[in-house]
Amino acid sequence: MSKTNRPATINDVAELAGVSRATTSRALAGYGRISEETVLTVRKAAEQLGYHPNEVARAMRAGKTKTIGLVVISDFTNAFLDRATKAIIDAAKQNGYQTVVSHTDENVHNEKQAVKTLIEKRVDGLILVPSSDTDHQHLNDMALGGTPLVLFDRKLHETKFASVTTGDFEGARDAVEYAHKKGHRSMAFLVAVPGIKNSTDKRPQIPISTVEDRTNGFIEGAAMRDVKSQMLFCEDSQSGAEAAVEGLLSGSKKPTIIFTSNNDMLLAVLRVAGKLKVTIGKDLSVISFDDSPWAAAMSPAITVISRPVDQMGQEAVDLLVRQMSGKKISEDAVLETRPIERDSVATIN
Amino acid sequence: MSKTNRPATINDVAELAGVSRATTSRALAGYGRISEETVLTVRKAAEQLGYHPNEVARAMRAGKTKTIGLVVISDFTNAFLDRATKAIIDAAKQNGYQTVVSHTDENVHNEKQAVKTLIEKRVDGLILVPSSDTDHQHLNDMALGGTPLVLFDRKLHETKFASVTTGDFEGARDAVEYAHKKGHRSMAFLVAVPGIKNSTDKRPQIPISTVEDRTNGFIEGAAMRDVKSQMLFCEDSQSGAEAAVEGLLSGSKKPTIIFTSNNDMLLAVLRVAGKLKVTIGKDLSVISFDDSPWAAAMSPAITVISRPVDQMGQEAVDLLVRQMSGKKISEDAVLETRPIERDSVATIN
DNA sequence: TTGAAAGCGCTAACAC
DNA sequence: GTGTTAGCGCTTTCAA
Numbered sequence: 160m161s162k163t164n165r166p167a168t169i170n171d172v173a174e175l176a177g178v179s180r181a182t183t184s185r186a187l188a189g190y191g192r193i194s195e196e197t198v199l200t201v202r203k204a205a206e207q208l209g210y211h212p213n214e215v216a217r218a219m220r221a222g223k224t225k226t227i228g229l230v231v232i233s234d235f236t237n238a239f240l241d242r243a244t245k246a247i248i249d250a251a252k253q254n255g256y257q258t259v260v261s262h263t264d265e266n267v268h269n270e271k272q273a274v275k276t277l278i279e280k281r282v283d284g285l286i287l288v289p290s291s292d293t294d295h296q297h298l299n300d301m302a303l304g305g306t307p308l309v310l311f312d313r314k315l316h317e318t319k320f321a322s323v324t325t326g327d328f329e330g331a332r333d334a335v336e337y338a339h340k341k342g343h344r345s346m347a348f349l350v351a352v353p354g355i356k357n358s359t360d361k362r363p364q365i366p367i368s369t370v371e372d373r374t375n376g377f378i379e380g381a382a383m384r385d386v387k388s389q390m391l392f393c394e395d396s397q398s399g400a401e402a403a404v405e406g407l408l409s410g411s412k413k414p415t416i417i418f419t420s421n422n423d424m425l426l427a428v429l430r431v432a433g434k435l436k437v438t439i440g441k442d443l444s445v446i447s448f449d450d451s452p453w454a455a456a457m458s459p460a461i462t463v464i465s466r467p468v469d470q471m472g473q474e475a476v477d478l479l480v481r482q483m484s485g486k487k488i489s490e491d492a493v494l495e496t497r498p499i500e501r502d503s504v505a506t507i508n
Numbered sequence: 509m510s511k512t513n514r515p516a517t518i519n520d521v522a523e524l525a526g527v528s529r530a531t532t533s534r535a536l537a538g539y540g541r542i543s544e545e546t547v548l549t550v551r552k553a554a555e556q557l558g559y560h561p562n563e564v565a566r567a568m569r570a571g572k573t574k575t576i577g578l579v580v581i582s583d584f585t586n587a588f589l590d591r592a593t594k595a596i597i598d599a600a601k602q603n604g605y606q607t608v609v610s611h612t613d614e615n616v617h618n619e620k621q622a623v624k625t626l627i628e629k630r631v632d633g634l635i636l637v638p639s640s641d642t643d644h645q646h647l648n649d650m651a652l653g654g655t656p657l658v659l660f661d662r663k664l665h666e667t668k669f670a671s672v673t674t675g676d677f678e679g680a681r682d683a684v685e686y687a688h689k690k691g692h693r694s695m696a697f698l699v700a701v702p703g704i705k706n707s708t709d710k711r712p713q714i715p716i717s718t719v720e721d722r723t724n725g726f727i728e729g730a731a732m733r734d735v736k737s738q739m740l741f742c743e744d745s746q747s748g749a750e751a752a753v754e755g756l757l758s759g760s761k762k763p764t765i766i767f768t769s770n771n772d773m774l775l776a777v778l779r780v781a782g783k784l785k786v787t788i789g790k791d792l793s794v795i796s797f798d799d800s801p802w803a804a805a806m807s808p809a810i811t812v813i814s815r816p817v818d819q820m821g822q823e824a825v826d827l828l829v830r831q832m833s834g835k836k837i838s839e840d841a842v843l844e845t846r847p848i849e850r851d852s853v854a855t856i857n
Numbered sequence: 858t859t860g861a862a863a864g865c866g867c868t869a870a871c872a873c
Numbered sequence: 874g875t876g877t878t879a880g881c882g883c884t885t886t887c888a889a
Contacts, residue, residue, distance in 0.1 A: 215883095248609065530876060
């Protein structure tokens with residue numbers, strides 16, 4: 160910092176070192192022909208002034224910000240997305256990129272806003288967890304202005320973006336299979352669907368590919384084994400979910416096992432179960448999508464269908480980095496889910 | 509996007525609209541004297557080209573990036589910091605700022621790196637959860653180059669930074685008081701201390717003000733009521749914590765209640781309890797710092813000392829915004845903790 | 858080995 | 874009401 164209170168510029172350094180800006184730049188960056196001595200002088204001057212290169216100016220000149228934008232739905236107060244966010248930030252850093260995170264609370268309007276802002280900030284690339292499969296006009300070529308985009312966790316039909324997802328259809332189907340093996344014959348799938356009110360057992364429009372896959376997987380699994388199955392599509396909120404679960408557990412068609420489409424739904428089941436004094440793993444079994452530290456720490460520990468979140472983050476960044484370096488790929492990475500058997504599924508004979 | 513594949517600039521718009529850059533800028537930003545008609549023409553041209561203002565150039569010119577940097581320790585895969593991060597991002601957005609998030613895994617070296625990068629990106633301000641009370645040379649005036657900094661969740665002694673913290677001393681003390689009322693006479697405090705190996709009951713250097721406060725609060729509370737108390741300072745890792753808890757529970761000085769200094773420690777207790785078949789809320793009581801959705805959903809639900817995380821985020825951004833607008837304040841906001849009584853503390857008579 | 862100068866995209870004096 | 878111009882801090886030709 161020079162005498163004034165604003166950060167030192169390369170000019171300040173040049174002046175103090177008694178050389179030109181160009182020389183200073185070269186000395187600091189260490190390229191071109193330059194004498195050992197000058198380098199030392201310049202370095203000392205820079206140090207003395209507490210010089211930090213202005214990355215904004217650099218970005219301006221280079222036309223690259225070395226920054227990627229990450230737009231996640233919901234907040235990342237979510238056992239899957241928080242770790243995904245971390246994984247992405249880490250992988251990006253590994254590749255020399257900073258990450259700017261926006262979250263959209265599952266709201267397309269916020270998503271549009273976030274994408275716009277990020278584009279204006281001239282991020283070099285974008286990773287997006289899209290809110291809606293049907294509304295994505297803000298992702299057309301013109302809006303993106305050539306910024307590469309990778310989809311995370313969800314696909315967008317009718318678009319050609321590269322994406323990183325998991326085999327959730329198979330994951331759900333196999334989970335049903337597993338429950339069947341454990342003797343369950345009456346199963347329910349509790350599905351959070353953004354945009355709907357309360358809950359319904361009529362299948363609504365599902366604007367999220369992942370949720371759709373899980374739903375279809377559940378149906379397929381149930382059909383294969385001919386078990387009694389029901390689905391409950393419910394509002395993506397704490398109160399809505401709890402009401403739905405209460406209905407489910409107090410009704411006449413009470414299942415022996417509930418599958419939940421995400422951790423929030425799992426928590427709803429757990430809360431209601433606690434309230435109704437039904438014991439998980441005995442009176443009622445549970446399997447959820449996505450693992451979390453607390454699911455493993457519960458008594459009983461919760462059986463889950465986990466997804467390789469770190470690897471997903473890695474993959475997303477890899478895909479993006481490759482696109483940012485010019486390739487116009489539209490590859491899809493589909494990783495495998497992995498069941499983690501714990502103690503929340505009772506054996507019934 | 510113009511014919512070439514790079515984003516349209518204001519020049520492109522000006523050319524298409526047949527006016528000068530300055531006029532274009534005025535038309536788009538809507539300032540100065542300008543005819544209605546020109547505005548329309550320019551707007552249309554901009555639209556047609558998919559023009560997005562280049563915020564990098566703007567930032568360069570204005571000397572402001574409208575961005576703040578957030579450096580959190582650990583990852584934010586943490587029931588407190590994830591919500592804090594969200595709160596900060598939201599509050600920042602409210603004030604027209606984007607947020608760049610870095611995390612340091614509780615490692616000072618990473619913290620230095622993160623701060624440096626952010627300074628070079630010319631963030632307008634910084635919110636930091638510092639890793640270490642003893643090592644903060646990288647936060648001196650010169651390194652910061654005048655960038656305002658607000659401390660979050662932890663104070664740094666011997667510095668003059670504004671900070672947002674909570675009354676953890678009182679929180680811990682009152683929790684002991686509460687446990688005493690419920691009849692507990694033998695209490696243990698499980699404290700995560702970064703940097704130590706395994707665990708010890710000898711009080712080590714605690715480089716985190718918050719943890720120090722909690723420890724002192726526990727001691728004070730225990731002293732006031734003359735209960736048998738012990739402390740276990742343990743490595744901040746899953747395996748380390750579990751080993752410590754196992755020792756605690758199988759030893760002869762087994763307490764009736766364990767206080768945990770954060771959620772990771774709570775999970776360790778829960779995991780070990782599950783393994784050892786000790787029932788929480790009956791065989792063993794638990795109170796933890798920091799609330800979380802899952803703590804409330806467990807059976808029994810966990811009694812916690814919660815902190816007003818949204819408000820903390822708000823406050824931090826407020827403090828920062830005020831500093832960014834020129835004031836050189838060094839105010840400290842200390843918010844109150846709030847006990848949430850649930851079912852993990854048994855009544856003993 | 859070093860310096861001078863141009864230009865990245867934008868806005869704001871200042872002229873007309 | 875609109876255009877011209879300078880300059881934010883940096884890197885990189887091009888000359889010397």
